[in-house]
Amino acid sequence: MTQGKMIKSGQRLATALLILFLAVGTSSAIAASTRPANSQTSPGWAKILAKAKGQTVSLWMWGGDPKANSYVDNVLAPAAAKFGVTLRRVPIADTKDALNRVLAEHQAKSHHGSVDLIWVNGDNFKTGLQAGIWTCHWANHLPNSKYESPTDPLLISDFGTPVNGCEAPWHKAQFSFVYNAATVTNPPKTLLDLFSWVKSHPGRFTYPQASDFTGAAFLRQSLNAVSGGYKNVPLAYSTKKYNELTGPLWKMLSDINPDLWRSGQTFPQTSVELDKLFSDGQVDFTMTYGPATLTQLVKDGTFPSQTKILPLSEGTLGNASFLGMPNTSGNQAGAQVVANIALSPEQQLAKANPQIWGQFTVLDMNLLPSHFKALFAKLPQSSVVPSFKVLSHNANPELSAAWVNPLIDGWRKNILHAP
Amino acid sequence: MRIKSVIPLLPPVILILAVSGIALTKTFLGSVGLWNDAGNNHGSLSSFHTISRSASSALVLSLELATVSTVLAAVLGLIIAYLVHMAKRFSRTLAIVTGLIVITPHVVAAVSFNLLLGDAGFLPRFFHSLIPSWPQFVAGPLWLAVIFDFAWKESAFIALVLVASLPPHVPEMRNVASTLGAKPMRVATRVLLPSVKPALVIASGLAFIYSIGSYEATWMLGRTYPEPLANMTFRLFSNSDLNQRPQAYASAVVSIILIGMAAVGISFFIPKRNRT
Numbered sequence: 138m139t140q141g142k143m144i145k146s147g148q149r150l151a152t153a154l155l156i157l158f159l160a161v162g163t164s165s166a167i168a169a170s171t172r173p174a175n176s177q178t179s180p181g182w183a184k185i186l187a188k189a190k191g192q193t194v195s196l197w198m199w200g201g202d203p204k205a206n207s208y209v210d211n212v213l214a215p216a217a218a219k220f221g222v223t224l225r226r227v228p229i230a231d232t233k234d235a236l237n238r239v240l241a242e243h244q245a246k247s248h249h250g251s252v253d254l255i256w257v258n259g260d261n262f263k264t265g266l267q268a269g270i271w272t273c274h275w276a277n278h279l280p281n282s283k284y285e286s287p288t289d290p291l292l293i294s295d296f297g298t299p300v301n302g303c304e305a306p307w308h309k310a311q312f313s314f315v316y317n318a319a320t321v322t323n324p325p326k327t328l329l330d331l332f333s334w335v336k337s338h339p340g341r342f343t344y345p346q347a348s349d350f351t352g353a354a355f356l357r358q359s360l361n362a363v364s365g366g367y368k369n370v371p372l373a374y375s376t377k378k379y380n381e382l383t384g385p386l387w388k389m390l391s392d393i394n395p396d397l398w399r400s401g402q403t404f405p406q407t408s409v410e411l412d413k414l415f416s417d418g419q420v421d422f423t424m425t426y427g428p429a430t431l432t433q434l435v436k437d438g439t440f441p442s443q444t445k446i447l448p449l450s451e452g453t454l455g456n457a458s459f460l461g462m463p464n465t466s467g468n469q470a471g472a473q474v475v476a477n478i479a480l481s482p483e484q485q486l487a488k489a490n491p492q493i494w495g496q497f498t499v500l501d502m503n504l505l506p507s508h509f510k511a512l513f514a515k516l517p518q519s520s521v522v523p524s525f526k527v528l529s530h531n532a533n534p535e536l537s538a539a540w541v542n543p544l545i546d547g548w549r550k551n552i553l554h555a556p
Numbered sequence: 557m558r559i560k561s562v563i564p565l566l567p568p569v570i571l572i573l574a575v576s577g578i579a580l581t582k583t584f585l586g587s588v589g590l591w592n593d594a595g596n597n598h599g600s601l602s603s604f605h606t607i608s609r610s611a612s613s614a615l616v617l618s619l620e621l622a623t624v625s626t627v628l629a630a631v632l633g634l635i636i637a638y639l640v641h642m643a644k645r646f647s648r649t650l651a652i653v654t655g656l657i658v659i660t661p662h663v664v665a666a667v668s669f670n671l672l673l674g675d676a677g678f679l680p681r682f683f684h685s686l687i688p689s690w691p692q693f694v695a696g697p698l699w700l701a702v703i704f705d706f707a708w709k710e711s712a713f714i715a716l717v718l719v720a721s722l723p724p725h726v727p728e729m730r731n732v733a734s735t736l737g738a739k740p741m742r743v744a745t746r747v748l749l750p751s752v753k754p755a756l757v758i759a760s761g762l763a764f765i766y767s768i769g770s771y772e773a774t775w776m777l778g779r780t781y782p783e784p785l786a787n788m789t790f791r792l793f794s795n796s797d798l799n800q801r802p803q804a805y806a807s808a809v810v811s812i813i814l815i816g817m818a819a820v821g822i823s824f825f826i827p828k829r830n831r832t
Contacts, residue, residue, distance in 0.1 A: 233796070244593075263796065268594060268798055399695065403695045417675070542796065
């Protein structure tokens with residue numbers, strides 16, 4: 138057996154033991170909340186549970202995160218199987234692939250489409266609303282939604298678009314800048330400091346082109362920074378505010394452009410490409426809206442051992458991601474059961490564990506039974522990613538999805554096409 | 557007799573025509589606003605007007621990349637075909653290797669070229685002491701990695717077509733020419749090349765068309781800007797605002813017209829006996 142295989146086997150064993158520990162350690166709590174016959178026995182829900190039995194639910198999700206794939210296959214799917222629902226993960230390169238499939242099935246007026254759930258948020262959610270592909274007013278009736286805070290701004294609107302029960306919360310995320318502490322010895326404290334660092338370290342920083350999800354988030358984060366803080370940028374889009382606020386943004390990005398990797402003549406197409414530049418030591422920073430992946434990337438040696446998250450005093454953007462259910466799905470009962478399981482305290486607990494996935498929970502600790510609260514408090518901490526409390530300090534609310542495209546177009550015009 | 561021989565081919569041909577026909581119809585209707593994914597259909601040519609400026613520069617870049625890579629692929633393909641034809645010992649091995657290149661998926665080829673030629677790839681690491689400042693093959697101003705990728709893949713395709721299309725009397729003619737004192741280069745240019753000329757033009761034409769329509773290699777190995785037509789179409793189609801889809805369809809229509817023109821050009825080289 139090679140060393141790599143041994144490490145992999147060890148990791149699998151550790152994950153299995155961890156799942157077993159969670160299963161045993163929280164057995165009483167789990168029994169109380171995941172067993173089909175529990176408090177979740179309203180007549181409507183009982184009908185959904187009965188209808189869901191025997192259904193196969195296809196969850197379309199970005200397949201580039203091995204931990205996410207492992208969590209769904211090894212933790213969520215077995216939990217769904219207890220309810221008689223087969224969960225099938227469909228890995229995709231981009232959430233838009235799932236949307237396009239649903240769009241085609243929607244236009245064909247199919248009611249037995251191939252997509253039952255999509256891991257989605259932000260502009261993709263808005264696109265789905267624009268096309269009328271979502272089933273709405275179901276997610277807020279899930280039994281486990283009682284553990285969500287009804288006033289949590291990240292859960293009641295998705296990039297400024299009211300959720301209206303069209304998608305069930307899955308986890309929270311925080312936009313994070315990541316650096317190599319071995320090469321960045323005096324890390325910047327604000328984004329404007331980072332821009333100064335870029336100018337004094339030519340070729341050691343870049344960001345994904347703006348059409349990329351992470352690249353677009355970088356633009357919004359930069360807009361907040363050059364505007365003097367997120368409070369100066371209205372969440373709702375208006376052309377007047379766009380014209381007023383983006384001038385300094387384009388000036389700042391133009392100023393640092395010659396000092397970017399490849400002198401700003403080209404940009405990584407995706408955040409994955411930026412991560413590769415970071416792991417190859419070609420740049421000293423990367424950025425992500427999914428810091429949960431960092432622990433494993435450092436552990437397996439993909440990222441440098443001195444990889445750290447850059448805490449910015451002005452805070453960073455935060456959002457939540459969701460499970461959306463298209464109205465073309467022929468397995469809506471099964472999809473709702475899976476979404477409800479995914480929202481359960483024990484699943485959120487397992488998913489929050491850095492050794493399983495490390496995603497931040499959407500549940501409100503004050504609404505959880507005390508034993509779950511204690512279990513969440515006991516979760517092991519990642520050596521790379523700080524707790525959500527630390528990471529989300531001074532969190533910036535996401536701008537409305539209506540900002541996304543004008544900023545992308547503006548970047549292409551002012552930065553990419555600039556002479 | 558002729559109709560009978562065509563009948564078995566009808567089911568796949570009908571399927572291909574149906575799929576292509578529906579896709580092309582949707583693309584054309586979408587480009588003029590008559591099939592809007594957001595649901596608000598209204599006929600308009602504004603999408604063509606909106607993309608006209610960027611489409612023209614994208615078109616020029618696509619033509620440049622396709623032309624250079626196709627010429628390179630044709631030359632390489634011809635050389636490989638010649639070697640397969642002439643080298644008795646290694647011809648089978650060479651043919652198998654060429655076949656393997658053909659079946660390698662384009663995405664895999666693009667990733668491989670990135671790992672080979674990228675700034676932190678295998679070759680810059682291997683030659684680090686010799687060439688400390690590695691040229692910008694990937695995402696560079698000359699799009700070299702893209703051209704190499706297309707040329708590598710398409711040369712194998714062209715070579716296989718040429719080998720398969722060699723007329724049966726060529727070996728005899730080659731022997732006669734050699735007996736009369738012709739050197740290998742003269743045999744290649746005077747015997748082999750004229751024999752495979754129609755196949756070479758058609759295979760190169762197909763490679764050219766593929767290069768125009770493909771976006772994987774240009775997306776992964778090329779620059780963010782300027783962008784070839786296929787990248788522009790893909791980017792516009794991926795936009796989260798469905799109201800921008802007509803522009804993506806318009807961009808695709810420009811590609812279709814270009815490809816159609818190339819296909820018509822190729823058809824003139826199909827030998828008359830093979831035309832149906």
